[in-house]
Amino acid sequence: MSPKILGIKFDTGLTFREHFKEILSSKCYAINSKYLMTIYKATVLSQIQYSMLPFIKSPKKSKNELQIVQNRAIRTIFKINRSTP
Numbered sequence: 001m002s003p004k005i006l007g008i009k010f011d012t013g014l015t016f017r018e019h020f021k022e023i024l025s026s027k028c029y030a031i032n033s034k035y036l037m038t039i040y041k042a043t044v045l046s047q048i049q050y051s052m053l054p055f056i057k058s059p060k061k062s063k064n065e066l067q068i069v070q071n072r073a074i075r076t077i078f079k080i081n082r083s084t085p
Helices: 017-024 033-050 052-057 060-077
Strands: none
Touching (some): 017 033, 017 060
16 A cells, blocks of 8 residues: 555555556646646646656656656646657
């Protein structure tokens, strides 16, 4: 079991995998880019910015997974081609 303190899930190895899984499971549904961006900021970005300790201490693989999801969300919100860097 992973205890949750102030919205941050801790695990025994302090890898914060469960914390990131919870963030990555957030879904954004709305009508236009303005609403999608608001939902993204409220549900995903706020958790990432608030919980910088897990981000700093996490393995590079976890950081990369999180960045990929953020990039995908931004491309989706602004209807940008998937191949755009």
